[in-house]
Amino acid sequence: MKTHAFTLLALFSVLLGLAQDRVTGELFATRSEIIAQNGMVATSHPLATQVGLDILKKGGNAIDAAIAANATLGLMEPTGCGIGGDLFVILWDAKTKKLHGLNASGRSPKSLSLEYFEEKDFTKIPAYGPLSVSVPGAVDGWFELHGKFGSLPMQDILNPAINYAENGFPLTELIGHYFNLSVNRFMASELPNIRDTYVIDGKIPKEGEIFKNPYLANTYRNIAKGGRDAFYKGEIAKTIAGFIKEHGGFLSKEDLASHKSEWVDPVSVNYRGYDVWELPPNGQGIAALQMLQILEGYDFSNIEFGSTEHLHLFTEAKKLAFEDRAKYYADMHFANVPVDELISDEYANKRRELITERASKYDAGEISAGETIYLTTADKEGNMVSFIQSNYRGMGSGMVPPKLGFMLQNRGELFNLKRGFFNTYEPGKRPFHTIIPAFITKDNKPFLSFGVMGGDFQPQGHTQIVMNVIDFGMNIQEAGDAPRWDHAGTSKPTGEPAEGTGTVHVESGIPYETVRGLMSKRHKVGFGLGGYGGYQAILWDDENKVYRGASESRKDGQAAGF
Structure with missing residues (x-):
């Protein structure tokens, strides 16, 4: 009876708006901004955030921290990302005081033609299975970023993720929920290597239970030692290509070996005195x-x-x-x-x-x-990284190469199979992409590095965040927690x-x-x-010379600094 009465009282309090006990800020905010001087990391997983911070404290820069956090997320949040997928980055380089953009998305198999889909009477590319698999661009993206801006050795950057993969970590609440949904679905469809990779001692781990991925630990070790060629030209590439071919797909060793990321110029509009930056297509x-x-x-x-x-x-x-x-919107090399x-x-x-x-x-x-992860990092030198990475549709295509520890993406699903469109399927073409990083500058200085996950929602989420900050005067934590x-x-x-x-x-x-x-x-x-995304952000407060970080309550994430 007491429990029932307490429940009714709690509900009554919520309805009256009395459940919000904060004495400052907007009532819908879940916490205050994180404020720090020396560096900041905001990701969708607290342990990945701590990995990024550790890298900064060891003398690494924001680029090193972003790669380390992403590698950790590929292990800890396989429902949203992994090295079987692509990535995009907008980066503020403190040395040159310039924004750089990286498109690290992969291309369609060169031996797969539109005629193949027409002959098979496909009206769309299947979400699951080998036909939706395009070249995974994330690893090449890591090494492009590291080669141009990194400071620590790649071995040091990947070691934290390797250790977690080998020794295990507890699944968080939301990731555990999606992990069980996805793995059960893939197992029911009898897709290969799912059980071997994601099932521990005969069961799928749940929230709070320990998950290990020794296959991924070994893959990361090979990448740390052999560089990007270990992934695109070595045994890993041979395994991926052979596996896809065995199951009726077209991704080849040549497709992997010829892959290359592309440095691009971000584009912007000025919104009420603030320059808002995005990457040009094939993203949205x-x-x-x-x-x-x-x-x-x-x-x-x-x-x-x-x-x-x-x-x-x-x-x-x-x-x-x-x-x-x-x-x-489509691959600008084709349209x-x-x-x-x-x-x-x-x-x-x-x-x-x-x-x-x-x-x-x-x-x-x-x-x-003519499901996704977003992270952002910043360091004491002033470098800031806006970084987004995904396999698409949560875990991806369902295609897990044997003993490598990751699933391949299904971005190829986003091609149009009708002729005459900008995004019509062609061999060696990058598909339309939903994942997008964002950045705001003010008076040619960095202001806000941010992103919002969630497929088609992402441009809407970006616009809502910009308006929340600029039009409605919210701080960056409030801007992320605000109703969407x-x-x-x-x-x-x-x-x-x-x-x-x-x-x-x-x-x-x-x-x-x-x-x-x-x-x-x-x-x-x-x-x-x-369906309303997930958000992280870091703001440079030029007046006080501090970073302000935020990670919203819809995900398991955390912002932290030092």
């Missing part, structure tokens, strides 16, 4: 820039956060940008993507004119044109058309008054579970 980062260009035309000093007007204007801007995303025009003031002005007081359906503009919303149903780069005006999914923190207001504007409104 410029969708956030397009949204911001449209939204800058509205005065949000007179629009309340989370209000009907806020969500309506945001959603319409998203729909406009995503129709362009479906039409134009003449009109990036400058898409993010221009003139184009934003034309697109903004299409927005009315009601939910609308849009077409792409006419232009003349996600619009789904626009046209896709894989060829599927828009679903009417789509659906706005809202988190529980969005008031019902806003939901009712959206419905009055003819929006469909729904509720989602776990």
